[in-house]
Amino acid sequence: xxxxxxxxxxxxxxxxxxxxxxxxxxxxxxxxxxxxxxxxxxxxxxxxxxxxxxxxxxxxxxxxxxxxxxxxxxxxxxxxxxxxxxxxxxxxxxxxxxxxxxxxxxxxxxxxxxxxxxxxxxxxxxxxxxxxxxxxxxxxxxxxxxxxxxxxxxxxxxxxxxxxxxxxxxxxxxxxxxxxxxxxxxxxxxxxxxxxxxxxxxxxxxxxxxxxxxxxxxxxxxxxxxxxxxxxxxxxxxxxxxxxxxxx
Amino acid sequence: xxxxxxxxxxxxxxxxxxxxxxxxxxxxxxxxxxxxxxxxxxxxxxxxxxxxxxxxxxxxxxxxxxxxxxxxxxxxxxxxxxxxxxxxxxxxxxxxxxxxxxxxxxxxxxxxxxxxxxxxxxxxxxxxxxxxxxxxxxxxxxxxxxxxxxxxxxxxxxxxxxxxxxxxxxxxxxxxxxxxxxxxxxxxxxxxxxxxxxxxxxxxxxxxxxxxxxxxxxxxxxxxxxxxxxxxxxxxxxxxxxxxxxxx
DNA sequence: CGAGGGTTTGAAGTGCATCAAATAGTGTGG
DNA sequence: CCACACTATTTGATGCACTTCAAACCCTCG
Numbered sequence: 001x002x003x004x005x006x007x008x009x010x011x012x013x014x015x016x017x018x019x020x021x022x023x024x025x026x027x028x029x030x031x032x033x034x035x036x037x038x039x040x041x042x043x044x045x046x047x048x049x050x051x052x053x054x055x056x057x058x059x060x061x062x063x064x065x066x067x068x069x070x071x072x073x074x075x076x077x078x079x080x081x082x083x084x085x086x087x088x089x090x091x092x093x094x095x096x097x098x099x100x101x102x103x104x105x106x107x108x109x110x111x112x113x114x115x116x117x118x119x120x121x122x123x124x125x126x127x128x129x130x131x132x133x134x135x136x137x138x139x140x141x142x143x144x145x146x147x148x149x150x151x152x153x154x155x156x157x158x159x160x161x162x163x164x165x166x167x168x169x170x171x172x173x174x175x176x177x178x179x180x181x182x183x184x185x186x187x188x189x190x191x192x193x194x195x196x197x198x199x200x201x202x203x204x205x206x207x208x209x210x211x212x213x214x215x216x217x218x219x220x221x222x223x224x225x226x227x228x229x230x231x232x233x234x235x236x237x238x239x240x241x242x243x244x245x246x247x248x
Numbered sequence: 249x250x251x252x253x254x255x256x257x258x259x260x261x262x263x264x265x266x267x268x269x270x271x272x273x274x275x276x277x278x279x280x281x282x283x284x285x286x287x288x289x290x291x292x293x294x295x296x297x298x299x300x301x302x303x304x305x306x307x308x309x310x311x312x313x314x315x316x317x318x319x320x321x322x323x324x325x326x327x328x329x330x331x332x333x334x335x336x337x338x339x340x341x342x343x344x345x346x347x348x349x350x351x352x353x354x355x356x357x358x359x360x361x362x363x364x365x366x367x368x369x370x371x372x373x374x375x376x377x378x379x380x381x382x383x384x385x386x387x388x389x390x391x392x393x394x395x396x397x398x399x400x401x402x403x404x405x406x407x408x409x410x411x412x413x414x415x416x417x418x419x420x421x422x423x424x425x426x427x428x429x430x431x432x433x434x435x436x437x438x439x440x441x442x443x444x445x446x447x448x449x450x451x452x453x454x455x456x457x458x459x460x461x462x463x464x465x466x467x468x469x470x471x472x473x474x475x476x477x478x479x480x481x482x483x484x485x486x487x488x489x490x491x492x493x494x495x496x
Numbered sequence: 497c498g499a500g501g502g503t504t505t506g507a508a509g510t511g512c513a514t515c516a517a518a519t520a521g522t523g524t525g526g
Numbered sequence: 527c528c529a530c531a532c533t534a535t536t537t538g539a540t541g542c543a544c545t546t547c548a549a550a551c552c553c554t555c556g
Contacts, residue, residue, distance in 0.1 A: 053486075072400065072486035080400045080486055097389035126385070130378045137374070137381060140388045141345035147395040152320065152328045154402045155443040158543070187503065195403040200544055202504050218503090218553090238301075238320035238328055406511070435535065448512055450536050466521080466535090 014039045014115060017064055021088060023139060027132045031125060039115050050106040050114075057095035057102045059116040063087055066112025067185050072104045081192040084109060084185065090139070096123050109185045149239060154195055156236045159204035160211065162194045164233030167214070167221060169243060177226050183219045208232075262287045262363060265312055269336060271387060275380045279373060287363050298354040298362075305343035305350045307364040311335055314360025315433050320352045329440040332357060332433065338387070344371050357433045397487060402443055404484045407452035408459065410442045412481030415462070415469060417491060427471045435467075456480075 015036045018024050024032055041064070044050070050061065053072055061068075063085055070082040070091055082104050085091055095102055096119060125132045153162055170181050183190060191201035205216060212229045215222040223229055230241045263284045266272050272280055289312070292298070298309065301320055309316075311333055318330040318339055330352050333339055343350055344367060373380045401410055418429050431438060439449035453464060460477045463470040471477055478489045 074404060074486045075483045075488070078404065078484070080404055082396050082400070094389060094393060097386055098393070103393070127382065130381065133378065133381045133385060134375065137385050137388065138345055140385065140392060141342060144388060144392050144395065145342060145346070145351070147392065147399065148330050151395065151398055151402065151443075152330070154399065156322060156326065156328055192403075195399075197545060198503075199505085199546080203544090206504090235323050236326070238322045445513060446535075447514080447537085451512090454536090 014041055017062075017115065021062060023062075023090065023132070023135045025131075025135060027125070027129055027135070031129055031132065035117060035121065035125075038118050038121055041113065041115050043111075043113050044108045045111055046108055048108040048112075050108065051092070051102050052105040053102055055102050057092060057098075057100055057119055060090060060092045060096070060119050060122050061106070062090045062115040062117070064113040064115060066114070067109040068112055068114070069107050069109040069185075069189060070104045071107070079192070081189070084189065084193050086184070092119070093122065093136075095119065096126065109189055149237075149243070152238060157233075158236075159194070159196050159200055160208040161233050161236060162196070163190075163201070163204055163208050164212065164229055165237070165243075166190065166194060167223065168226075168229065168233060168241065171223070171226070173242060175226060177224075179223045179226060181221045181223070183221065187219075262289055265310075265363065269310060271310075271338065271380070271383045273379075273383060275373070275377055275383070279377055279380065283365060283369065283373075286366050286369055289361065289363050291359075291361050292356045293359055294356055296356040296360075298356065299340070299350050300353040301350055303350050305340060305346075305348055305367055308338060308340045308344070308367050308370050309354070310338045310363040310365070312361040312363060314356065314362070315358040316360055316362070317355050317357040317433075317437060318352045319355070327440070329437070332437065332441050334432070340367070341370065341384075343367065344374065357437055397485075397491070400486060405481075406484075407442070407444050407448055408456040409481050409484055410444070411438075411449070411452055411456055412460065412477055413485065413491075414438065414442060415471065416474075416477065416481060416489065419471070419474070421490060423474060425472075425474050427474060429469045429471070431467045431469065 018032060018036055018039065024035065044066075050068070051057075065087045068085050068091065070085065072080050072082060074080065083091075091106060092102060126136060127133075153165060157165060167181060170184070171179050187201055187205075188198040191198045194201070196204065208214060209216055212232050213224055214229065215224065234241050266280060266284055266287065272283065292314075298316070299305075313335045316333050316339065318333065320328050320330060322328065331339075339354060340350060374384060375381075401413060405413060415429060418432070419427050435449055435453075436446040439446045442449070444452065456462060457464055460480050461472055462477065463472065482489055
């Protein structure tokens with residue numbers, strides 16, 4: 001599967017990217033310039049490991065486009081997917097508040113362009129630049145809110161519903177009744193992101209199709225009747241359909 | 249059940265509480281005084297509803313002692329427990345960054361003393377007092393970290409292991425091999441906090457006893473061999489035993 | 497064309513949920 | 527201090543959802 005992101009405008013420069021990123025809004029020209037100068041842009045193919053749990057945390061990562069998987073490994077070697085992130089999300093930033101080591105591993109899930117920033121610079125900007133701290137706070141708050149919904153889903157929705165919810169969150173806001181989507185990354189990864197096994201995912205998708213008349217062609221999903229999908233999926237959830245925040 | 253909190257020293261004054269709370273550390277005498285003047289202390293019995301989802305968010309709550317349940321309700325009327333909080337935790341603060349309405353309901357789970365602060369004051373302190381914003385950021389970061397572990401648990405641990413993990417987190421740090429605990433609130437509530445049904449909880453506890461030789465007498469649990477409980481519980485988890493942050 | 501990863505399908509097992517009912521525990525008024 | 531009412535918890539029987547292990551299929555790419 002190699003369907004990266006939809007129609008993002010072609011990337012131009014680090015300065016342009018950082019200037020628009022929510023984390024850097026209104027932090028002032030001096031700080032922005034410092035970040036831009038220290039930032040490095042990279043491209044990495046699927047499978048590339050960016051860092052592993054326990055590494056010294058030297059950088060904060062910002063995703064320009066693509067998808068990155070964050071995960072931890074248990075003592076028994078099984079992998080727990082924490083999150084799968086895309087454009088405009090950051091990771092590695094949590095270690096700013098922790099002990100200076102990454103508490104999870106990061107691996108590229110689909111071809112990704114990302115920017116790194118020295119963590120020391122982020123750390124000092126937080127303490128010296130109030131606006132930057134506020135931006136960080138807002139980001140965190142959103143993330144926290146999203147996580148709490150995630151927990152609710154694990155408790156209240158069955159596998160087909162979780163998949164339906166995942167599909168709905170992929171829909172652009174204000175979608176028409178009929179939408180065509182490309183699954184952004186491997187089905188097995190979607191499965192573990194949703195806390196189910198690949199085999200179950202496959203079967204649950206079949207069941208979801210039977211219930212909601214969606215159409216599935218490999219990595220492409222066509223939703224013919226959005227409302228029908230919504231009513232199958234969202235009834236067991238406390239937040240109603242256009243679940244605001246967009247997320248992979 | 250009425251086993252509130254262990255041996256917290258008797259409470260003295262709002263000023264004393266706020267002076268020690270992590271959120272208010274180093275924010276300066278002027279701000280602290282303002283908060284202290286605006287704060288109100290309340291006592292509420294089990295069952296008391298503090299606010300419900302959708303209410304206008306006028307206050308941030310700080311728990312002095314006791315336990316408070318945060319939850320949402322789905323369209324079908326089933327309740328999803330988001331979190332159960334105790335001493336030194338705050339709630340309602342998320343609405344500072346949202347639309348000004350509570351996104352969940354709050355109900356007292358065990359007799360609780362709590363302090364309220366006007367949300368407007370908190371909001372303005374965040375924007376005008378850098379240290380306060382930093383304190384908030386640290387709190388959020390910890391919370392976020394804990395939530396991500398919560399998600400991992402739901403995916404990787406079975407019911408008896410989740411209960412084991414819950415018990416371990418109740419143990420004071422540096423506990424001896426043998427520990428006696430009181431369950432802090434109703435078993436049915438523990439169950440839904442762990443994402444399982446009361447009946448399953450009961451059976452899973454029996455199974456956990458068979459596996460780890462713990463002793464159960466109503467709401468009291470005696471762990472005879474901590475290490476044994478750890479190895480049964482934590483092998484399916486990415487973080488190893490003394491899971492740092494304390495939480496209910 | 498063949499190799500390998502990703503995905504689906506089949507058969508059997510396990511864990512948790514559900515519904516129903518019994519039991520234990522707690523607080524109340526007589 | 528006891529009987530009753532009510533709630534919390536446990537137990538039993540059964541069903542469904544998800545997992546597991548195994549094998550087939552499909553698709554891409556060298």
